[in-house]
Amino acid sequence: MPVVTLRYFATLRESRGVESEPLTVAEGETAASLYAKLFPREHAGGLRVAFAVNRDYAPPGVVLHDGDELCFLPPLGGG
C-alpha cells in the first residue's frame, strides 16, 4: 500500500499536533477522502481546504501514490 508524507500548517498543524508524518493509505485513496478521515471536525465544520501533491496544487479527487508529499492547505493569509 502507498506510503505518503503529510505536511501540516497553520490551524491543521495545531489540530494534528505535528508538522509532518508518514502515512500508509489505501490503494486508490484520494486527497479529499483522506482529509475527511484525518480531520473529521474541520471537514464537518466546513473549513475550505485546497490540496497540494508534491508541492503543486491538485484537485480534491487526485489519487495518492507511493512517495507522494501531500498537504491540505487551509485558507491562505500571505501578504
Place this chain on the structure above:
Amino acid sequence: MPVVTLRYFATLRESRGVESEPLTVAEGETAASLYAKLFPREHAGGLRVAFAVNRDYAPPGVVLHDGDELCFLPPLGGG
C-alpha cells in the same frame, strides 16, 4: 496700463532668450492674445500651451491685471 511679470520655461524660454521679464500690457489684454503676440511662430505652428496666472491654471481668455505673474506652459514632460 498693467505691468505683468512673464515667466518662460522650456522651449519658450529658449525661444524668448530670457527666463523672466516685466511687460506693460494693454488694458483688457488676455493671456491668449498676449501669447499670440509674443510667440507668433509657436502660435502659428500650433504649439499647445496652457496658461497660468499667479501660479495657478487660468483659461486662455483671462484678463491680465497689474502685478500678475503670467506663464505660458508648453506641453508638460514631468514624471
Place this chain on the structure above:
Amino acid sequence: MVLLTHDPIDVAALRAQLEATRHGAILIFEGVVRDNFEGRAVLGLEYEAYPEMALAELEKIVAEVKQRWPGASMGIAHRLGRLGLGETSVVIVTAAPHRAECYEASRHGIEALKARVPIWKKELYADGASWRENTPG
C-alpha cells in the same frame, strides 16, 4: 529573485535586482502590519509558510509576469515568524518599460500571492490569537 525570510526584508537589495536602463517605471509594494483588523486591536502577526511550495509558487508568479508583460521583471520577498506593528510583511518590486504595465503587473503580483502562495497568518490579540484568512482587495 524570490525569498522567504525571518529577518527584516532588504528592500534595496531586492530593488537592485531590477536595475536596468530599459525600465521606465519601478513599483515597490509593501504590506505593513496594521494595528487593527475590523476594529479589533492587533498586537502583532505570526506568519508561517509551506516553504518549498511557497517558493515554487512565487517563482511561477514571477515567470507569469515576465511572459504576460514583456520587458517586465519582478522580485518578491515575504517575512516569516513574528512581526510587530508597522513592520513590513511582504515586498514586491516590479519594473517595466511603461508605468501602465508596471501597475498591472505589480497588482497581479500581490493578488496572486494572496490567492495562491501557501503562507498563513495568525493575528495576535491581547486575549488570544486567530488564523486570519485573506479577503479580496
Place this chain on the structure above:
Amino acid sequence: MVLLTHDPIDVAALRAQLEATRHGAILIFEGVVRDNFEGRAVLGLEYEAYPEMALAELEKIVAEVKQRWPGASMGIAHRLGRLGLGETSVVIVTAAPHRAECYEASRHGIEALKARVPIWKKELYADGASWRENTPG
C-alpha cells in the same frame, strides 16, 4: 511632503514620512530614465520646472488624495537638472489602509503629476536634443 531637488531623491526619507501603523499598504513608484524613446538612443534627460507652481500643484495632488481616499497619504519628490540613464526622476510614495485604494491613489498621483505639474523634459541624443511631451500611459 513634496519637493523638487537637483540631488538624487532620498526614497527612504520620503517613505519615512508615511510611517504609521494604521497603514496596511505602501507603494513606491519610481520613474527611471530609459535608454531609448521610440527606438531613438537617449543619453540622458534634463528636467526643468516652474518651481513655485510645480510645488503648489504637487501639494494639491497630495491634498486630493487625502480627500478622495480616506486614510491615505502621499509624498512626491521630483528631480531637476541633468539625469543619466537609470537615474530616478520621480518618486511617489503612497500609503493607505488597504491595497486597492493604495494602487488607485498611487496611479492617480503619477497621472496627475504628468498632466498638471509644470515640469518639462529635454531628451539628450548623440546628435541633439528635444523637448519631450508626456503621453498617456
